[in-house]
Amino acid sequence: MAEGLAQSPLAPDAFPDLPVIDGVRFAAVEAGVRYQGRKDVMLAVLQPGSTVAGVFTRSATRSSNVLDCQAKISGHSDEGAAIIVNSGNSNAFTGKAGDGSVAAICEAVSAATGLPQNRVFTSSTGVIGERLPHDRITSKLGDLVDALDVSGIDGAAEAIMTTDTFPKGACEEVALPDGTVRIAGIAKGSGMIAPDMATMLVYIFTDAQIEQSALQSMVSRLNERTFNCITVDSDTSTSDTLLIGATGASGICADADPAFEQALHRVMLDLAHQVVRDGEGATKFVTVSVTGAASDADARTHALSIANSPLIKTAIAGEDPNWGRVVMAVGKSGAAADRDLLTIRFGDIEVAREGWVAENYREEDGAAYMKNPEIDINVEIGLGTGSATVWTCDLTHGYISINADYRS
Amino acid sequence: MAEGLAQSPLAPDAFPDLPVIDGVRFAAVEAGVRYQGRKDVMLAVLQPGSTVAGVFTRSATRSSNVLDCQAKISGHSDEGAAIIVNSGNSNAFTGKAGDGSVAAICEAVSAATGLPQNRVFTSSTGVIGERLPHDRITSKLGDLVDALDVSGIDGAAEAIMTTDTFPKGACEEVALPDGTVRIAGIAKGSGMIAPDMATMLVYIFTDAQIEQSALQSMVSRLNERTFNCITVDSDTSTSDTLLIGATGASGICADADPAFEQALHRVMLDLAHQVVRDGEGATKFVTVSVTGAASDADARTHALSIANSPLIKTAIAGEDPNWGRVVMAVGKSGAAADRDLLTIRFGDIEVAREGWVAENYREEDGAAYMKNPEIDINVEIGLGTGSATVWTCDLTHGYISINADYRS
Numbered sequence: 001m002a003e004g005l006a007q008s009p010l011a012p013d014a015f016p017d018l019p020v021i022d023g024v025r026f027a028a029v030e031a032g033v034r035y036q037g038r039k040d041v042m043l044a045v046l047q048p049g050s051t052v053a054g055v056f057t058r059s060a061t062r063s064s065n066v067l068d069c070q071a072k073i074s075g076h077s078d079e080g081a082a083i084i085v086n087s088g089n090s091n092a093f094t095g096k097a098g099d100g101s102v103a104a105i106c107e108a109v110s111a112a113t114g115l116p117q118n119r120v121f122t123s124s125t126g127v128i129g130e131r132l133p134h135d136r137i138t139s140k141l142g143d144l145v146d147a148l149d150v151s152g153i154d155g156a157a158e159a160i161m162t163t164d165t166f167p168k169g170a171c172e173e174v175a176l177p178d179g180t181v182r183i184a185g186i187a188k189g190s191g192m193i194a195p196d197m198a199t200m201l202v203y204i205f206t207d208a209q210i211e212q213s214a215l216q217s218m219v220s221r222l223n224e225r226t227f228n229c230i231t232v233d234s235d236t237s238t239s240d241t242l243l244i245g246a247t248g249a250s251g252i253c254a255d256a257d258p259a260f261e262q263a264l265h266r267v268m269l270d271l272a273h274q275v276v277r278d279g280e281g282a283t284k285f286v287t288v289s290v291t292g293a294a295s296d297a298d299a300r301t302h303a304l305s306i307a308n309s310p311l312i313k314t315a316i317a318g319e320d321p322n323w324g325r326v327v328m329a330v331g332k333s334g335a336a337a338d339r340d341l342l343t344i345r346f347g348d349i350e351v352a353r354e355g356w357v358a359e360n361y362r363e364e365d366g367a368a369y370m371k372n373p374e375i376d377i378n379v380e381i382g383l384g385t386g387s388a389t390v391w392t393c394d395l396t397h398g399y400i401s402i403n404a405d406y407r408s
Numbered sequence: 409m410a411e412g413l414a415q416s417p418l419a420p421d422a423f424p425d426l427p428v429i430d431g432v433r434f435a436a437v438e439a440g441v442r443y444q445g446r447k448d449v450m451l452a453v454l455q456p457g458s459t460v461a462g463v464f465t466r467s468a469t470r471s472s473n474v475l476d477c478q479a480k481i482s483g484h485s486d487e488g489a490a491i492i493v494n495s496g497n498s499n500a501f502t503g504k505a506g507d508g509s510v511a512a513i514c515e516a517v518s519a520a521t522g523l524p525q526n527r528v529f530t531s532s533t534g535v536i537g538e539r540l541p542h543d544r545i546t547s548k549l550g551d552l553v554d555a556l557d558v559s560g561i562d563g564a565a566e567a568i569m570t571t572d573t574f575p576k577g578a579c580e581e582v583a584l585p586d587g588t589v590r591i592a593g594i595a596k597g598s599g600m601i602a603p604d605m606a607t608m609l610v611y612i613f614t615d616a617q618i619e620q621s622a623l624q625s626m627v628s629r630l631n632e633r634t635f636n637c638i639t640v641d642s643d644t645s646t647s648d649t650l651l652i653g654a655t656g657a658s659g660i661c662a663d664a665d666p667a668f669e670q671a672l673h674r675v676m677l678d679l680a681h682q683v684v685r686d687g688e689g690a691t692k693f694v695t696v697s698v699t700g701a702a703s704d705a706d707a708r709t710h711a712l713s714i715a716n717s718p719l720i721k722t723a724i725a726g727e728d729p730n731w732g733r734v735v736m737a738v739g740k741s742g743a744a745a746d747r748d749l750l751t752i753r754f755g756d757i758e759v760a761r762e763g764w765v766a767e768n769y770r771e772e773d774g775a776a777y778m779k780n781p782e783i784d785i786n787v788e789i790g791l792g793t794g795s796a797t798v799w800t801c802d803l804t805h806g807y808i809s810i811n812a813d814y815r816s
Contacts, residue, residue, distance in 0.1 A: 057739075058740075059736070059739035059740050060738070060739045060740075060741075060743075060744070060745040060746070060747070061735050061736065061738055061739030061745060061747040061750070062739065062747070092732070092735070093732055093735045093747065093760070093763060093764065094763075094764055095748060095762060095763040095764030096748075096763075096764075097764065127732070128732030128733075128735065128736070129731065129732040129735070129760065129764070129765055130765075237736065238735065238736055238739055310718070310803075310807070310811070311811055314807070314808055314811035314812040315811065315812065317808065317812040318811070318812030320812070323537065324500070324501055324535070324536030324537040325536075327469050327500070327501045327536065327537070327646065328467070328469065328536070328645065328646055330468070330469055331465075331467035331468045331469030331470065331646050332466075332467050332468075333468075335468075336468070337468040337469060338468070339468070339469040339470070339501065340503060340504075342469070352501070352537065354503060355501060355502075355503040355504075356501065356502055356503030356504075356505065356537070357537050357538075395718075395808065396808060396812070397805050397808050397809075399718070399722070399808075400722055400725065400803065400804060400805050400807075400808060401805075403718070403719055403722035403723065403726070404722040404723065404725040404726030404728070404804070
């Protein structure tokens, strides 16, 4: 956590009361990887029989940790699994030494837990390009294993923070025909996605029993509607990682269960929104919905063009109902559009229709709406039935200060 | 010109001494389209026999003016041509009324000059979505025609400014086998490219004699290496326009002449660089060169990913030699890259090599280099022979202030 950053004005009132997920225990310690005086390493150990699935950054320069997780993720094992995460150093762009750090950590976790190395998943987040002092992590493994506790997830949520101004958690209980299962997740942001300090990491746990391939396809599908629909600054981390572990401790199977998938969707969307709410310098939470595009893919292209436009994001920061910039972003996106068919609404206020300012629009209505902390931008393209929704935040002096002034 | 904006620290020392281009006359007036107390409309009239070519925004929501220019640009005529430009109102996203404004202006210019309407080219730059008060322009046509003067280009350069902090001009003289020809151009920026206030407009004139198709192919080709290689904020205007007029008054043919094309390239690159130097809030002029990519197209993708990254642009603003963010931008671009083959240099300083910090790199050297007002970022991908160079500026509090606070 960068010093001196005030909590985001968009933060939830409090960290949620996450339920115990049977079959997984957590610990967090101060290892001094980079930060001093705070927890910076978390360990989660899942019981034998757990399945693990994940989604990862598409960056061509992804970190050793991500490459290692990707190589292991589809493996099957009845021996349980471990997830170990450090903040303060991303171990990204550290050459062959980075591979060595991952191997050293996996070896140490394996020795301390008895799990095979191919069931140890690692993440690192923090400064890029500096050798990870992995000895500081491995030397704490005894303490971590001793501290493992079913109710340790709150400490884990804090240990993974970098420039985050609040820890992020979400949970659901799902009543299935054979009983109730639980889902609890934690995440860290908070630039989307700065490799220095703000990789996005997400860890979700459930006591449901789900086969690995079913879990993987579910999380991949839901990822497209949640974490892949948020953007803070259009930058992509070399380390983005989402891991989900299903311990099966409830004895209740949730393979292909729609109620379970809906609950998991809510958890992932909640965490994704919290990442946006903690976007670097954010003062507004923005939902961009595009309808009437030629295809869903076109709608997504338009929506991301709007959500990533520096001119729109600065206008929102300035509480300026500048719908002209929305027209600009639709025009530049590359997806199909016709200037004279566009309809734009800010919240329920129609600001533009058929290629011009809406007949009854009054600038003072738009200006009043923009003062809300949550802004909805709705664009009807008028060409088809494609739709998409993405979430972002505004671009403020705070973003510049955090990113221009942080490292040096 | 927005009030209160200090001149960019990257501005040239002075506006250049542009030569008279025989065969074209200029005038500029105060029409009060939006701004008061400054010239805001320019008119250029080219003699019979002139050829005109142009390149335009690719935006799907381009303005009526652009659509009208595109419809006319390849037409042939021996009757001369006129270019009329207003600042203060972009006439973009003004529905059918926008088409009407263009028609009214063309009709009035035609009546005042005797030129056919299909030889009148219009541009408008300024606020989007507000009806253009074209009567204020057409009522000044008598004054404009009376004021036409061969040496009026300086006033024209000032009349087209919006958030620009300095007028932009460039020129060349070219010795061809049959004599000397001249090229003079003017441009305005200055966000790349804000539809509100900072559309990019470029007008270039030469007394060389060039066939329209030859002029068009030359300017299209050069545009790919100049104006299409600059970015301030990745946003694309609905109104971007470059027009070039060749009067032929020198009697010297420059069709397919490499010396002429090189001189025109220098003029276009100079103007393009001036647009970047006046990027909203810019304090650093940044050249991004990518070599060793799998193709030229891949190199351009990498270079633009670097040049458009908010994290890199804020790091440059903060004088932070943050090469990790360059790795990130290469990784996210979508073009081919191998983390462990990358070499990155800031100026002559090798900062990263083969996937890690360079052996002899010292952070203090990088930090000292970043204090320069002109920064070169060189990335060797290590995969092939593709190369590209693009230009950009840093992302500062000034950009946020201009764009968050301007309209409302």
